[in-house]
């Protein structure tokens with residue numbers, strides 16, 4: 001099958017949405033795919049999956065789509081693999097529907113977590129709200145714990161620290177912390 005040339009991320013997003021299966025996850029999945037294909041964000045090769053799992057995800061959620069131009073020049077940093085395992089387990093413990101797609105989505109989110117920018121930027125989403133929606137939809141019980149709208153990377157790593165009994169915060173309450181803006185402020 002020949003690959004399909006799309007001119008920009010918006011074009012790519014609308015093409016994918018026209019070929020979706022019809023499940024809620026596909027809006028954000030199409031956004032992340034379109035960004036990744038056009039070099040936006042920090043997601044590595046195959047969105048952080050391996051090729052067979054990427055192909056399954058793509059074909060399942062966009063069954064009538066033609067093959068897109070897939071970038072393959074972004075390897076995962078091997079130094080980050082250990083923390084990725086822990087983040088993955090955290091997400092998998094909270095899958096909303098226990099679906100196979102949520103397993104793969106957990107790996108995509110983890111791959112975004114090891115990028116250098118805000119999670120929404122590294123995933124190629126439009127804003128923090130996009131991550132919040134993705135989390136509420138697919139990892140609801142974990143999303144509910146972030147009831148003060150903490151920045152998502154901060155929140156996820158804080159969960160890991162607390163699970164290990166590691167408390168790096170210098171004060172007992174976020175409300176009185178001088179780092180408050182760093183953990184909760186706007187992500188622009």
Ligand code: SF4
Pocket residue numbers: 158168169170171172173174175177178179180183
């Ligand atoms: S605001 Fe302060 S206390 Fe709260 S998570 Fe951030 S560093 Fe820790």
